[in-house]
Structures are given as C-alpha cells and as structure tokens.
Amino acid sequence: MRRVMTNFFIGFAEGWSLAKPYFKSEEKWTAWGLLGTVIGLNLLLVGLNVVLTYWNNDFFNAIQVYDVKTVLTLLYMPLVHIKGKGPMPGFAELVIIYVLIAVYATYLSQMLQIKWRQWMTVHYVENWLRDRAYYNISLAHAPSDVVDNPDQRISEDLNNFTANTLSLGTDFITNVVTLFSFIFVLYAISGSITLLGVTIHGYMLWVAVLYSLVGTGLTHLIGRKLVPLSFNQQKLEANFRYRLVRVRENPEAIALSHGEVEERAELNSSFQFVRDNFWAIMRRTKALNFFTISFTQIANIFPLVVILPRYFAKEIGLGGLSQIPMVFGQVQGALSWFIGSYTNLVTWRATVSRLYGFREAMETARALASGGPRLAQAGDRLTLKDLTLTLPDGRKLLDHASLTLTPGELVTISGPSGAGKSTLFRAIAGIWPFGTGEIERPTGRLLFLPQKPYFPLGTLKRNLAYPDNADRLETKMATETLSAVGLGHLANRLDEVANWGLALSGGEQQRLALARAILAKPDWLFLDEATSALDKKLADDVRAVLLTHLPATTIVAISHHETSNRRIRLEEGTLAAAL
Known part of the structure; x- marks a missing residue:
C-alpha cells in the first residue's frame, strides 16, 4: 500500500509540474479567473446543499404534525418564515438558483478546459517540432519504453489530462468544503450516546469518520493494481491503432505483396494484448466494484439504522430523522472521496505518467540537437x-x-x-x-x-x-x-x-x-x-x-x-x- 500511495504522491507532483506552466503563462489571469469562478460556483452549490438539509428538516417536521399550510408554503413560496427559526427559502426558489449555478459551473469549467487544452496542445506541438525533437526521439535507444505514439499523447492524453484534472480538482475542493460545511452540522444534530459508561458527543460524526476510513483502506487495497494496468492499456491501445494506420497508409505495398494474412495476424496479435490487459482490468474492477457499490449502498441505510434508536426514544422528530442521514451522507461522502474517485484517479495517474514521460523525452531529444559535428x-x-x-x-x-x-x-x-x-x-x-x-x-x-x-x-x-x-x-x-x-x-x-x-x-x-x-x-x-x-x-x-x-x-x-x-x-x- 505504501508503494502505491507513494506512486500517487509522485503522480500529484508530476501532474502539478504539467499544469503549472499554463497557470503562469500569458493566459494566467484568464485561467485563474475561470478556475476561481468555477470553484466559487461549486462552493455555492455546497452552501445550497446545507440549506436543503435544513429545508428538508422543516418540511418533514411539518408533515409529521400535518401542517398543510407550512408544507405548501415550503414547496411553492419564494421565502418562508419558520416560527422560531427565521426565514427559509422555498423549494422552487432553491431549485431555480441551484440549476443556474450548476449549469454555469459546468459551462465555465468546459471553457477553462478547452482553453487549457489549446494552450498545452500548441506548446507540446511546438516543443515536439522544435530542435527536431520529433526526429531525435526516433533515434533514442529504446523509444518504445518512454515515447510510444506521441500523436496519442498530444491529442488524447492532453484532452484527458485537462478534463480529469479539472474534474478531480474541483471535485476534491468541493468535497473538502462540503466536509467542513457539514461536519459541524452533523456534530450538532447527532446528540450523544453512552457506551460502556462513556458518553460520546456527536457520535454520528465519529461513526462517519470510522466508516470512511475503513472503506478507503479497503478500496486502496483492492484497486491498487489498476494503476499499472491502466497505464499499460493506454499504451497497448495506441500500439494497436498505430498498426491500423500503417495498413491504411500502405495499402498498395501490402496488396502487391499479398500481405493480408501477415497483416491480419499482426493486427490480431496486437489486439490480443489489448484484450488480455483489458480482461485483467475487468477482473480487478469487478472486485473493486463489489466492494465500492456495496459500500455505497450500505451507506444509504447505515446512518438511518444508527439514528433510529434516538427516534424511537422520541429524542428527535421525523425531520431530524430525515436530516441526519442527509448530513451523514454528505460528511461520509466527502470523507470517502478517494473511494468514489479511485477509478478516475487511476486513469489520471496513467495519463500524467505518459505526458510527463513524453515531456522528459522531448527535453532529452532537444538536447541531442546540440550534439554532432x-x-x-x-x-x-x-x-x-x-x-x-x-x-x-x-x-x-x-x-x-x-x-x-x-x-x-x-x-x-x-x-x-x-x-x-x-x-x-x-x-x-x-x-x-x-x-x-x-x-x-x-x-x-x-x-x-x-x-x-x-x-x-x-x-x-x-x-x-x-x-x-x-x-x-x-x-x-x-x-x-x-x-x-x-x-x-x-x-x-x-x-x-x-x-x-x-x-x-x-x-x-x-x-x-x-x-x-x-x-x-x-x-x-x-x-x-x-x-x-x-x-x-x-x-x-x-x-x-x-x-x-x-x-x-x-x-x-x-x-x-x-x-x-x-x-x-x-x-x-x-x-x-x-x-
């Protein structure tokens, strides 16, 4: 486990070294402005989710006491004054605001992604062609070890890197803010429980922490082998595609040589590697999914089971019974971010390795340009x-x-x-x-x-x-x-x-x-x-x-x-x- 975690930490360092030039470039103000706006909009969504948990509490409490007026007001009025609690936005108002923020958060994130990808593509193409790096790379002793299929690295890997970095990065920040936004709420509404003579205040919070830590450890243990498998899959897919392109570019020579049988055998053999590696990914993903899906499904009911004793003891109402699982889910989900994002992190790590290796190879190749007579x-x-x-x-x-x-x-x-x-x-x-x-x-x-x-x-x-x-x-x-x-x-x-x-x-x-x-x-x-x-x-x-x-x-x-x-x-x- 330590080795895999070290691999991820190295990946984060390499990923930052790939991302940093854009955010220090001539487009830095636009980049930071868009990034800040996207993060800000996602944080607003977190705030709305906090409000929705309290709205949910008031709504179900009103249902419990058959308060039809409050129920209808909470559903359809833009602003509701709850006795003893102050103003509460209506559901319609919350939905409209939520939709607007969510749509523009996605739109501006995509805008940043394409601008970032364009900048990286221009610079990678320039570095690839500058000082004949594209040519000198082909003279390396073992180019297949580091720089196979540079076309794929520029087109596909750069796209995946910008998209996944933005997605994972904003998602991580949102989850951190979600954690700190809901952790105090969960602590406050959990009440206390006495076990073996010891009173545990905010016990639902500690249950969420323990549940997430166990899940994260087991997820990492099960899925750690996906990192090298994912890296290898990208390489094998690119090799297979390259062989297909070779056939497309040399049809006459192959036809005149009647080389169809040999080419078919070569393509089938190349795809065999793709298939075998993908089967390995499938088997490992199946084991991971068995755990993560079970973990997620249990998480839906687990907090309800834990809080039911307080409800039956009439320490909380129906609104509290509804609110606590929602808040527990937000805290547990934030703490379990690594579990839900594991597969995407594996793919991102493989992409970072390929781009980082490509960049290093280009630098080495450009250094060769100063050699020779x-x-x-x-x-x-x-x-x-x-x-x-x-x-x-x-x-x-x-x-x-x-x-x-x-x-x-x-x-x-x-x-x-x-x-x-x-x-x-x-x-x-x-x-x-x-x-x-x-x-x-x-x-x-x-x-x-x-x-x-x-x-x-x-x-x-x-x-x-x-x-x-x-x-x-x-x-x-x-x-x-x-x-x-x-x-x-x-x-x-x-x-x-x-x-x-x-x-x-x-x-x-x-x-x-x-x-x-x-x-x-x-x-x-x-x-x-x-x-x-x-x-x-x-x-x-x-x-x-x-x-x-x-x-x-x-x-x-x-x-x-x-x-x-x-x-x-x-x-x-x-x-x-x-x-």
Whole structure:
C-alpha cells in the first residue's frame, strides 16, 4: 500500500509540474479567473446543499404534525418564515438558483478546459517540432519504453489530462468544503450516546469518520493494481491503432505483396494484448466494484439504522430523522472521496505518467540537437573537416574523413548499402546528432530530397510548393514544371485535395519531388536515390531536365549511375574518389 500511495504522491507532483506552466503563462489571469469562478460556483452549490438539509428538516417536521399550510408554503413560496427559526427559502426558489449555478459551473469549467487544452496542445506541438525533437526521439535507444505514439499523447492524453484534472480538482475542493460545511452540522444534530459508561458527543460524526476510513483502506487495497494496468492499456491501445494506420497508409505495398494474412495476424496479435490487459482490468474492477457499490449502498441505510434508536426514544422528530442521514451522507461522502474517485484517479495517474514521460523525452531529444559535428557557414564550398559519424549505438560509419566540394560540380556518391551515405546527407543537413568534426556549408539554399519523399495532406499545388507557401506558386509555372518531369496529366488537378503519397505511384512521387526542387531553385541540391523508382531512360530524362532548369545548382546525388563529373565512394568509414 505504501508503494502505491507513494506512486500517487509522485503522480500529484508530476501532474502539478504539467499544469503549472499554463497557470503562469500569458493566459494566467484568464485561467485563474475561470478556475476561481468555477470553484466559487461549486462552493455555492455546497452552501445550497446545507440549506436543503435544513429545508428538508422543516418540511418533514411539518408533515409529521400535518401542517398543510407550512408544507405548501415550503414547496411553492419564494421565502418562508419558520416560527422560531427565521426565514427559509422555498423549494422552487432553491431549485431555480441551484440549476443556474450548476449549469454555469459546468459551462465555465468546459471553457477553462478547452482553453487549457489549446494552450498545452500548441506548446507540446511546438516543443515536439522544435530542435527536431520529433526526429531525435526516433533515434533514442529504446523509444518504445518512454515515447510510444506521441500523436496519442498530444491529442488524447492532453484532452484527458485537462478534463480529469479539472474534474478531480474541483471535485476534491468541493468535497473538502462540503466536509467542513457539514461536519459541524452533523456534530450538532447527532446528540450523544453512552457506551460502556462513556458518553460520546456527536457520535454520528465519529461513526462517519470510522466508516470512511475503513472503506478507503479497503478500496486502496483492492484497486491498487489498476494503476499499472491502466497505464499499460493506454499504451497497448495506441500500439494497436498505430498498426491500423500503417495498413491504411500502405495499402498498395501490402496488396502487391499479398500481405493480408501477415497483416491480419499482426493486427490480431496486437489486439490480443489489448484484450488480455483489458480482461485483467475487468477482473480487478469487478472486485473493486463489489466492494465500492456495496459500500455505497450500505451507506444509504447505515446512518438511518444508527439514528433510529434516538427516534424511537422520541429524542428527535421525523425531520431530524430525515436530516441526519442527509448530513451523514454528505460528511461520509466527502470523507470517502478517494473511494468514489479511485477509478478516475487511476486513469489520471496513467495519463500524467505518459505526458510527463513524453515531456522528459522531448527535453532529452532537444538536447541531442546540440550534439554532432560542428556546423559553420562560409564561402561557396562544402567542406568536411575530420568528420566522424556514428550510429546511436556508437558504431562508426565515417572515420575522420575530409572532403571539399566546389560549386557547379555534378557529384555522385556511391557505396554499399548501410555504409552511411544517407547519414552523411543527414549530417550535412545538420540533423544528425552523433559524430564529431566540422562541416562548413556553403551560403545559399540547400535542399535535400530523400528516396521516399514526404507529401503533406492538401492540394497538389501545396505539395509542389512544400515547404513554401502554395499561394506564392504561379499556376502557369507549376503546370510547366509538371509537364517537364512527365507529370503533365496532373496539371488539371492542382487544386485537388488528396493523400498524394497514396494516390501516386512510387515513380510519380519521385518526379513530383523533383518538380518541387525545380520550383525551389536551390543553390545546392542533394538527392538520396531520388530516381530509384524510375527506369534508366526516364531517370536519365529527369536528370537532364534538372540540369536544364537548374544550371546554377550544384547537385550531389547518392546514386549508382555514373552520370557525373565527379564520383566519390563511401566504404569502410572512408571517402575516396571512385575508380
């Protein structure tokens, strides 16, 4: 039990560290104002509940003595003067006020939730993309241990965190205020009882405390294993969803490979983990529900049974018999908040762990951005000085290599698979954090085209302009460039929105990426097997188009074609002129 409680305390500390930035941000006054209003409205509801218990006492006392006038007045009049007790609001008045406060408490809580979620989403997306954290996370030794499915953490976990934190937080504060609002009432109306010669004043209060403490301890004992199970369920659900997305994004490759059987087996196996873990949650929840539901149902009748002896002894009237269980229920419910909220706390704890781990991983990933070879910018040449590149596990791909490329050259880099050609391009681009040495990059714009180009969701025109703004791209220029690379049949689809990574063949995708390079007119163009999906004749034609449209661009290509005036081979950690 101590370990689980420690886990919860750690969760509260982590949860506060996640929540604190928003309440110290530029939106802090709005945030604190809304939070204070929501809490205030909930406290007003607590006050109304106190009034309702006294209204209930007066109402049933009037019924007991057959006072029809007082009963009707309490039901329908806005303000009632009870003899010897002063004014009492009518039920209709209480209901109207209660409904208005309850509705706006929920509305303003939802307003705060969406504002908070929006702020956190913007900042998490920014931190994820800043300093290439999204990329460096993928280079971690064991990313699945800490940062699986960042998309789910940003979309689903942030939503759950803001919603559950507000719900649990306001509910906790309301219960604390409820406890202190009703505890003195219960003590005052409980009277006293004598047991074994000892008189216990306000005994119903001590019964409520004892009942709640026993219930809380047993609830925690039964439900403690739900914390790791809930955390694991979120992870397994996200993994299953990710595999479904992979099938959706690669239908042609799977269909051509007739991989349906393998994919079905993989999806079924992934869901099997989801199902098995959920069964474990079900079994543990069943045991917890057996206790909590029994505890709640017994709590409805328990105070009545305890107070009946005073009623039969005519120490209290029917109103008191009605009021005491209500007040007892409020005190016992406040004391038993942990019991009723246990399942939500478990879910919240799992969400906090995922978000906290994600934030820590992003910070670690951003720190990697400062590593790797030193980048400098000088002159019009590309110079590698004493460059060493390694993999995350420390294996060397390039060992103290030096090279100078001058503008205007057409350079081909070749070498065996896995030798580090693509990693060399990543280092030149400044995104590879593992290595030493220096890279002096030329002034001007450098553009890198990978073997499998990226296509954002949107219009074809947007994909041609990416990462620049599509509004700056003239339609005539876009049409002419498409025709030049053999994609003239797409010219009338510039404003069509589609998933172009799926709509186009591999060869069309590579030609569209090359068209993007022609439109960008970079000073240096780095091609990583950028024509590998084209046949030799089409590849030669496209390269000729590049040379025609980009006469001032220095082109460095990873390729096995020998159509360059300078060939370099990367093998066994060295860069040398190809023979």
